[in-house]
Amino acid sequence: MTSAPELSVALPPSMMERVTLIMDLFESPQTHLTLETVSRRTQLPRSTTHRILDQLVRLDWLRHTVAGYTLGNRALGLGGREIGHSALRAAAAPHLLDLAVRTRMVVHLAVLDGPEIYYLDKVGGRAAVDIPSRVGGRAVAHCTGLGKAMLAWLSPEEIDARYTQSMERRTHHSIGRLDQLHRELGQVRRRGGLAIDRGECFPGLGCVGLALRGPEGPVGAISVVGDGRSSLELVAPLVVNAVRAVADDLYGTPEPHRREVPDVIA
Template sequence: MSILTSAPAAGCLPTSPANSQAPSMVSRMTMIMEAFEPQDARLLLDEITIRAGLPRSTTHRILDQLVQIGWLEHTPDGYGMGWRSLKYRNNDSISSRIRTEAAPLLHELQIRTGKVVHLAVLEGTNIRYLDKLGGANATAVPSRVGGINPAHTTALGKSMLAWMDPEDLDEIFPNAVGQNAGKTMNDSSMLYSELARIRRRGGLAYETGESYEGITCVASAIKIRRNPVAALSLVGRGRDAMELLAPLVQQAARKISESLSAPASMSA
């Protein structure tokens, strides 16, 4: 008597004869995450179910959990990578793409305002500067490309942190508050209040002397869909002057966001 066997369903992990129970939760989550190939894919529930090779009800339940903790996001056009997944994609490849897409708008912003322009990404509790333009004025600002600063002390960092859930901030940002005491936020409640004000301003963040003495910045986050992946800022002196230029910063950030979110850019 022969024993008939069949190949495992597409997307399913093989099981050994001695251990033929259903895939573990970790295995099923892996199947679902691997369905997003390329990683900028927007998929509907039924598409994910087919790619993962899991029951529809199981897929839906796990998707809900992945959305809740930030690995995925759910919008009217389907599921896609969430902020937590994008955080781990802030490597040389995505940073290079951000710099490429942002370059013409950074140049235009610098020419129009005459101010120093920064482009930065969030790396854990810090920001890392990807670009800096400013001509002769650039030497007056001690930042440097590749350098870092605590995110909560910079307009760049706060503009990105403002779009994250408080629970996620507690997880990735537990010990940073309190640095530069006397110049910036010295406890979580102060930081969260400031982030709420930034959201009410439509995402505009300010700093005055928090990271560099006597320098004022205004910044706005750059997003891929709804996820903050970078930010740009103008640097000058005086809050009033920066507030007048703030709409230009917000407009440039929005244009870069739209460019990065376009399918052709994300799949490049």
């Protein structure tokens, strides 16, 4: 009895077509794929897949992380970063609105960009007019709850690299020295990631923020803004719930490696 002949899969004839097959799998900056997944989905031999992935990493089209392969700086520079921002904003939108309705306060969504934050969204109805921030605007990261919430999950070396020059102070409450910032970020981590700003960015205003963390670190943050004299701690659990809901929508699972956050900040 003779065995059936093995079926051979015709490989794409050119290297460019093989590279395109692989790059098409990375639909957004949040996509992380293992070597086995890429090989299976493209039907390319594992050795061929590994060789192409290695070349793409060396050329900075992809990055190899503990969570798998993901888009590199070259790919993000072609518009991938904006695609990622759009995906984050779309996932967060209903939860930002719900948070604004529940707290009757202004809600921000922002991402980290060097030593600054970049506002992706702002929700809060008429109250939003009184808050001097805008979608597409920027603020100094270490002076905001949003920024501190994201900076807290970077390594000390990354923090030092972002602040090679003197630190800008927006108000007399702002952090002005690197050692102060490191101590403050330690406090944020001990609070499970919740960051508080009382008049550090805008006089008289305060906020409580929490970072949304992906497989490699902070991908954004959500904050609630109000009177700096108000009990912002009381709305912290609602901010936590909103961040967890966005993480679930983006990644399909709750925020990775999250720590439990107390109902009220000590």
